[in-house]
Amino acid sequence: MSTATPILRALNVTKRYGKFTAVNGITLDILPGTVHSVIGPNGAGKTTLFHTLTGTTPITEGSILVEGEEVSHLPGYKRVKKGLARSFQVTSLFPNLSVRENLRLAAQGRHPAQALNPWRRPELLRRACDIAEQLLVRLSLQAVAERLSAELSHGQQRRLEVGMAMAGEPKVIFLDEPTSGMGIDDIGDMKRLIHSLRDSYTVVLIEHNMDIVMDISDQITVMQQGQILAQGKPAEIRSDERVRRAYLGSMITGGKAANAGKEST
Numbered sequence: 001m002s003t004a005t006p007i008l009r010a011l012n013v014t015k016r017y018g019k020f021t022a023v024n025g026i027t028l029d030i031l032p033g034t035v036h037s038v039i040g041p042n043g044a045g046k047t048t049l050f051h052t053l054t055g056t057t058p059i060t061e062g063s064i065l066v067e068g069e070e071v072s073h074l075p076g077y078k079r080v081k082k083g084l085a086r087s088f089q090v091t092s093l094f095p096n097l098s099v100r101e102n103l104r105l106a107a108q109g110r111h112p113a114q115a116l117n118p119w120r121r122p123e124l125l126r127r128a129c130d131i132a133e134q135l136l137v138r139l140s141l142q143a144v145a146e147r148l149s150a151e152l153s154h155g156q157q158r159r160l161e162v163g164m165a166m167a168g169e170p171k172v173i174f175l176d177e178p179t180s181g182m183g184i185d186d187i188g189d190m191k192r193l194i195h196s197l198r199d200s201y202t203v204v205l206i207e208h209n210m211d212i213v214m215d216i217s218d219q220i221t222v223m224q225q226g227q228i229l230a231q232g233k234p235a236e237i238r239s240d241e242r243v244r245r246a247y248l249g250s251m252i253t254g255g256k257a258a259n260a261g262k263e264s265t
């Protein structure tokens with residue numbers, strides 16, 4: 001076990017919807033500078049766990065700590081100020097603004113009052129422009145910087161979503177299935193991008209593509225029916241009999257997950 005202090009900690013986090021328990025007593029440490037993936041069958045509670053950690057959904061029980069500070073009952077926008085960022089969905093891009101303007105606005109979002117203030121401090125605007133330029137390079141979107149975000153390919157839009165989260169210079173970025181609906185080339189680009197993120201951020205990733213999960217994760221948490229089934233490094237998860245049973249059995253992730261199980265035989 002690493003001795004690093006967790007940047008994010010979930011202690012016995014539980015989320016109930018009426019009598020149904022979607023997330024059941026999850027205790028989890030996310031270490032800084034890592035890619036930590038959360039995997040599991042459809043309906044396992046992964047997205048609900050994300051919602052509780054980012055403040056999209058209030059928890060029923062337990063606590064959530066960011067760098068040791070309790071944030072369990074803070075609304076989402078206050079958790080953003082503590083350094084948690086969730087990747088925007090495609091629908092959250094500004095379709096009628098250029099790629100560059102999308103990134104600049106997201107960078108200004110760090111100081112939202114300033115973004116709307118006509119007397120805003122010019123150095124903050126300058127900083128937002130600089131961040132946008134750096135991100136265009138990092139996302140390989142320089143060639144389409146002036147295009148409206150609505151005109152981008154699906155893969156480019158998904159990279160831009162990740163860039164929108166990066167623009168706020170958060171500590172932890174949550175990515176919920178960033179490769180869904182992508183073709184093989186775009187998947188490769190996204191995989192490299194996510195892997196590179198841990199140089200500057202901590203990444204918490206929900207991903208159904210097992211090749212990606214196994215290749216770029218430092219740590220994997222496997223959920224099943226709202227609980228943790230297993231946790232460990234990719235090699236440990238691959239060879240965990242309980243995980244293989246869960247994946248080869250009822251996993252709706254089908255081929256990809258079944259292949260992950262076969263690879264380890």
Ligand SMILES: Nc1ncnc2c1ncn2[C@@H]1O[C@H](COP(=O)(O)OP(=O)(O)OP(=O)(O)O)[C@@H](O)[C@H]1O
Binds near residue numbers: 041043046
């Ligand atoms: N708002 C809600 N009200 C009631 N039940 C909910 C609500 N949101 C989620 N659930 C239920 O909680 C369970 C966990 O759902 P969740 O979306 O977190 O799973 P998941 O692991 O992310 O699945 P997937 O891989 O399909 O996205 C499911 O049974 C779902 O139907």
